[in-house]
Amino acid sequence: METLNVVIADDHPIVLLGVRELVERDQRFRVVGEAVCSSELINLLETRRVDLVITDFNMPGDSTYGDGLKLVDYLTRHYPGVRVLVLTMISNPLILTRLQELGVLAIIQKNQLHNEIETALKAIARGNPVRSNGPPPTSVIVDNADLDERFTRLSPKEHEILRLFVSGLGVSDIARGLNRSAKTISTQKISAMRKLEVSSDQDLLAYCIERNLFN
Structure with missing residues (x-):
């Protein structure tokens, strides 16, 4: 065996x-x-x-x-x-x-x-397929009607920060790469999330995946 x-x-x-x-x-x-x-x-x-x-x-x-x-x-x-x-x-x-x-x-x-x-x-x-017995997933984004319009509200700096975030970088990593303070990056990321009307990193990531952004 x-x-x-x-x-x-x-x-x-x-x-x-x-x-x-x-x-x-x-x-x-x-x-x-x-x-x-x-x-x-x-x-x-x-x-x-x-x-x-x-x-x-x-x-x-x-x-x-x-x-x-x-x-x-x-x-x-x-x-x-x-x-x-x-x-x-x-x-x-x-x-x-x-x-x-x-x-x-x-x-x-x-x-x-x-x-x-x-x-x-x-x-x-x-050697069999693995099946999950967990509960069916539920969406965290309820209304997608105007998400694309919200995205156009982002400033160029906010757009770049979100692009780096979706690539897998954390706030500290982005700050070092852009030579800015972590506080500034965090503030701009929060501002972008408010414009997109998402309240968590998971919601933000889901939005970007759904819209196939930054690929």
Whole structure:
């Protein structure tokens, strides 16, 4: 019986412990490393043979690897032989669809962690497709009628900041790259979000994905 090597990445110790316990219940899987940020995860992939990555969607990152969609995109492009399970609390269908397009094996909702991890591992061990038993996603953007008109309200500086943000950079990274203060970048990003009438980074990302902006 083949044993699959697993790496778990999450910045919450309790989640790491819980996922490790679930994985190690199945003798067909062996945990060979744990990471609390994206740099640690990539280092493990570079130094060990890994068959499966179970990673949180939102996790401390850096300007090289980031987290969220940027990290998952990096993983699927640079390690095509490694299967990826994503843990998240996000229900935004645009983000979930993008994760599927990037080639993740499955998206596991954290509020269904126990059941879904076990189900996913059994399917992986048998070579079967992994199906999620989580609740159907719900959109965070309700009214799309005038979103395009809102986008035209952005100033050139706000437009550039959003472009860099969607590429995966954080406020501090953008500030360094543009040689501005983090406070200035944060203020302009918040101003742009108000013009677009979105209230969170997830909403902003969903808007840009839906409109296929900055590609």
